[in-house]
Amino acid sequence: MKAWLLKDFGLENLQLEEVETPVPGPGELLVKVGAVSLNFRDKAIVDGFYEPHLVPKPLIPVSDAAGTVVATGEGVTRFSVGDRVNSHLYSRWLDGEPAADEPAWCIGMPLPGGLAEYMILHEESAVKAPESMTDEEAATLPIAALTAWYSLMDIGKLQPGQTVLVQGTGGVSVFAAQIAHACGARVIATSSNDANLERIKSLGADEGINYKRYPQWESKVLELTDGKGADVTVDVAGGKGINQSIAATRVAGTVAQVGFLAGQKADLDLMPLIFRQTTLRGIAVAPRSSFERMNPFLNQHQIKPVIEQVYHFSQAVEAFEHLSRGAFGKIVIKMAC
Structure with missing residues (x-):
C-alpha cells in the first residue's frame, strides 16, 4: 500500500512510499481509509515538539481517520466487513478515567496512524x-x-442558558461553538480576524471579540457577562494567556485546557486561580464512551463539521502547510477525489 512515512522531524522528511499492507491480528480490523483530518497534534509531531522522545521512525502519522472495514482478525464481534468506522486517538481508553499509560497507545504516535491507504x-x-x-x-x-464535547458536556457539565467562551476559529473551537449553541448556551468567541468572527457567529456564536483590538479581552468577556464571566472556557492557546482565561471565567467555573498553540509552558498567577476557585482541567480528548454519546447528539442537532479545504492523498505536504497557516475549521485529506 501507499503510506506517508515520517523519516525524521520536519515536513521535508514526510515522504510517500510503498509499504506492506498490514494484516489484522486477533481482535483487529483492517480499515480502508477514506479520509483523515489534521490536528495541531499532527503538526507538532511532524515538527518534533510533541513528545519527540516517543516518536518512532519511520512513523505513519495522523490520528484522525474514517474508513471502511475490509477484513477482520480472529474473534472480532463488534464490527463486520463493510462497516464504516472512525479511529479513536486513545485506543485503550474506553470509559471512565484514563490510565497512566494511555499516551503509549495513541493512534498516529506512537502507534501507526491513518495517513495511508489502509x-x-x-x-x-x-x-x-x-x-x-x-x-x-x-x-x-x-x-x-x-475534545470540544468532552470539555463542555462531560467536564463542564454545560447547561442551557450558561455561557461558553471559545478561543479562535480552529477545529476544536468551531465544534465547541456548534455544540454549545445546540445545547442552548450563549457563546462568546475570540479571534484576531473580524471575518472569522462573523463566520463563527453564523454557526452559533452570539458575541465576537477581536483580541488584537482588545488585548485585555478578558475584560470584554466580563463586560458582556455583567461581570460574571463564562461558565466554561475552552482554552486552545495555553502559554501566558491562561491567566486571562481564568480572569474571564466565573467564580467556581471551569477552564478546559485543551491546547498549547501559544506555548507549552505558562507563568500561572496562583492568587486569582485560588480566590476565584477555578477548576483548571487539562483535557486530552476523551474515552470511547464519550465518542459514542457525542455522535447521536451531532445527528440529533444536525451539526455538520466545518471543513475549510479537502486535499488529495498525494497533497499531504500541502495540507500540513495549510494547517500551519491556520484554518477556519478543519483541513482534510481524502484518499481519492
Missing part, C-alpha cells in the same frame, strides 16, 4: 462512523469534535 484498528477502539456524514466529515470528529 490502517489497523482494534475493534474495541473503533467507533461507528455517523451514517449522516461522509468520510471527509467523519474524519474530523476523533480529536476536534470529541
